[in-house]
Amino acid sequence: METILQIDENFIETHTNFIELVSVLKDAFKNNKTIVPLRHHHDFPNPSVNADSTLLLMPAWNPSEDAGVKLVTVSPKNGDFNLPSINGTYLYLDAIKGTIKAILEAKSLTAKRTAAASALASSFLSKKNANSLLMIGTGALSSNLIKAHASVRPINEVFIWGRSLEKTQKVCNLLKNEAFNIAPINTIEEKISDVDIISSATLSEVPLVLGKHLKKGQHIDLVGAYKTNMREADDETIIKSSVFVDTFQGGLKESGDIVQPLQNGSIQQQDIQADLFDLCSGNHLGRNHHEEITVFKSVGHALEDLVAANYYYKKFTNV
Template sequence: AVSPPLLIPVDIHFPLYKSNCNFKQLIESLKEGFATPSIQVPMRHHHDYPNPPEDKDSTLLLMPAFNPGVDAGVKIVTVSPNNGKYNLPAIQGTYIYLDAHKGNIKAILDAKSLTTKRTASTSALASSFLSREDSSSLLMIGTGALAKNLIHAHTSIRPITKVYVWGRTIEKAQAVCDSLTNESYSCTAITSIEDKISKVDIISCATLSPTPLVFGKWLKEGQHLDLVGAYKKDMREADDDAIIKSSVFLDTYQGGLKESGDIVIPLNNGTLKVEDIKADLFELCNGAKKGRTSEKEITYFKSVGHALEDLVAASYFYNEFISNK
């Protein structure tokens, strides 16, 4: 069982709340959210500001979303690059969940936990449209906070019996597997991506790698590729050959075309054209466009995150809290 974000209900004096995250329910909530035209998501605010004690800029990010008359929220994130020397994470944040009618704060959620849960669930939502329904094996590339959540999310919507985990060290990969010993699938740490990648149905990648870890020459017909990391324009997790061999999908055009090297670099070098991109999650969830169209098709999904996902997930966890208190 995976715990959801810490939740502080500010309209009641109550301790921090934890319970299990039902990924199937959260995925369904996200599907409904992407199909709901009333939800409004402005462009996020990005402010770099001086940090004189460190002689290096810090960053403040504000990511709002509104469902008029229902609810609203804003994720507030700070990035302080030198925090390692203070034994603090570089990225810290809070999500403020609001009543959109009366304007009162309903809850405050830990942004890191909220983001990992909604990101993993968004990947699984995309997989429900893009991976083969009989997908039974998953390769997880990366061992960070997202890895375990991505495995839980993907296995909740496909009949996966075998999971493989690769990390920069075999010890980190094994630690992920050790945390999943009581699941319905086997989990095996591996030392080589190349040896296993062509033998699995779904490949999920969540790393900070500046250069590709997934190469098109390794991909086989019918696979689904889920790319979650490489959040900067000069970073990428898959090479141009992977783009050429695949049908490409995004979480949103708004962020997907601008924020990650997995899309920006092939757009800039001519490997990919905007019109080649098949659909985003809005189009898939509202039925405007289709996902996978054949058993042999290789599907390529790039996620950069969206404030709609935060709002929907905050609503889900808040309602879970209210129904269980």
Template sequence: MEKAIYISDDFINENTHFPALLAALKEGFSSPDILVPQRHHHDFPNPETGSDSTLLLMPAWHPAKIAGVKIATVSPENGRYDLPSIQAIYVLINAITGTMIATMQAKSLTAKRTAAASALASSFLSRKDASSLLMIGTGALSANLIRAHASVRPIKEVFVWGRNAEKAKAICSELKEENFSCTAIMQIDDKIGDMDIISCATLSKTPLVLGKYLKPGQHIDLVGAYKKDMREADDAVIQKASVYVDTPAGLHESGDTSIPLHSGILTEDTIKGNLFTLCSGEVSGRKSEKEVTVFKSVGHALEDLMAANYYYNQFTNE
């Protein structure tokens, strides 16, 4: 019987090569054999904080190969406890025998695979010469998103904004050895129109990226706002852009897409593609240098499975 190994966040942080992780995700999204049922999404009251928490169960199977499930909670008020809002664990399974072959902390797994998915989308949707990036948000995802985007585009300038200016400065300090400059800024409106790529990873309930500031050729990466009452981009962004999503199943989970769908500003027929159609070559992505593109991510169990298998192979040297 196989003995389950344990893979820590430290190992994941020290053994992430974004180009290789992107390749693993692209292989997964290109495969017709991976089975991913609808994830369980349960909100439950948290009277201690006055804000609901969310339990997510995200299974996926690659028949006769690997399977796995992520158990995650999202508690938006965890900042008051100096804890990340997302807590998670992943269980990797031998899909033939059903044996559990690995457990791993999934905080870093989630951050890495989410950043890799955004960069994978950017490889199809941002301009190839994109050299500037605005990062909105200062959570665990931010530095990962910056590094992932820089792995697919020649990023030279990065600007970071968050409601806590000290956190923005800390991210820039963390990235000081990278091959791009990183500057913490106090406000974003005058920067939005100057950036080639705008990545947003927040729990905001009001739009932060406003369409009136956008310029032709930009790419907008919307990663946060995981609930229907949360939103990072306004209607004007959606109206100006060609909209892509990570998966069709997530269309109604986030306010960034569910609110425009409900109002009729966006329809499912006008969604240009998703990571499955982009990676398989069914759709080509960006059509022109002046096109504005939006990628909305809500996360997908396929990303977790492929990332967990990537780190398992790293750990076992397979």
């Protein structure tokens, strides 16, 4: 039996080039050969912490080329145990034989591919000269999102807000040697109107990005709020923006940022401009003009996981 490779968090962290990862993601969305069933999404009660947990199963395959499935649990109260809220494993498969080629640590893989997808969207939707970024949230995604956005735009100034000043400062310390300046802020309001890109990655159920603060030409990257009762942006933000999603399959169904405005009539489904398949294939060109406000809502897609698994597998085996 073939040896199953173990690709751990350290390898993923030290072998990520966001320019490369964005490029392979772009090719996959453009070619659109990956078969992706709708993800399995199961909420289950967790009475010990008085909050539901979630099990996600995300398969994808390119016939006779590659295949895989990600198993993820999301437990919002894990901060009480000093653990990340998201944990998971990726099984990378031989698409012909059905055997397991590698097991990848999925938390880092997910963070990298999610950040790369946001950067890919930004390459179409943010202004080409965008040089300032507000990061809302201090979880595992925040540092990756900052670096990914900086790989596609000339970011030289970053501000970060979080509910914990200690965690905010930790992210700043982690990125202190990057090519941009980074600083913590005490309130979102003090910088939200000044930056070119706003990226938010939280589990908030209350909107943090308020439309009344937005200015012309901004790009808003919404990465958190993975359930329909969660919101990172209010209705005004959605109404006054050109809205894009990673995929129509998941984007219109899974996040409160899109589902709630659709349900209350603030927007209609036809108001959603395009997804990453449309953008990468050239069916939609993205930003129309300099003053347009754009929103990208990401809920994740198994294509991204498979592309990332293949990317790290090739690096690990030097293929």
